[in-house]
Amino acid sequence: MKKTVPINDGWLFAEGFTRRCLEPDYEFADFFPVSLPHNAKRREDGYFDRTETAVYTYAYLLSLDEKYNGSRLELVFDGVSSYAEVYINGTFVTSHKGDTPFTVDATAPLKAGFQNMIVVKVDSRLKKDAPLTTGLGPVPSYGGIHRRVWLNVSDGVEISDVFIKTGAVSDGACEIEAFVTLGDFYPETQLCLSIEDDAGREVGSLPAKAVLSREVALKGVVRGIKGW
Secondary structure, eight states, X not given: OEEEEEOOSSEEEEESOOGGGGSTTOOOXXXXXXXXXXXXXXXXXXXXXXXXXXXXXXXXEEEEOGGGTTOEEEEEESOXXXXXXXXXXXXXXXXXXXXXXXXXXXTTTOOTTEEEEEEEEEEOSOOTTSTTOSSOSSOOOOOBOOSOEEEEEEXXXXXXXXXXXXXXXXXXXXXXXXXXXXXXXXTTOEEEEEEEOTTSOEEEEEEEEEOOSSEEEEEEEEESOOOO
């Protein structure tokens, strides 16, 4: 089961970046509260300023309940312009170029039953190698975390993608292949496939297969089914 939690209120923001903010005793005295989406620069009339770009820091204190211990945790950023570095509890986790969504695997650095500090360094300067932020064409570049952020919580074993391939039905039998991509590699796990009709009754299955990597292929013949 997956749970999606928006974390858009209660962020702290400041211009510039110092590595001191990654230390556990940093007080963030020069920061002020903002909500996401947020544009790092605004004119006095309230409109976006597309010309002033610089480096900024966003910080968020995330308290995780003990019940999330053992869960898979992901931070999803819908849009940061134009370069982001993500730190959790003082540790660099990942970076991303371009105004495109990206997901951060935060399972290891986030701690359940603990107040976790998330720091995002944002460099909003235009970059030719950053998608949608080159400054060319009709797409404007709004500096900052200008789209929403989410925390995805799952039970630790999840399927991220499935592709089913079927052959022709012959004498009530059909060869089925299932290509499954897991969210992570889960040792000592088996994967099986069950086929149901439109009433929810099982009409066939493929034998279980041990999970040896994130990608698993199941293949077999299912009998007693009808073609469309």
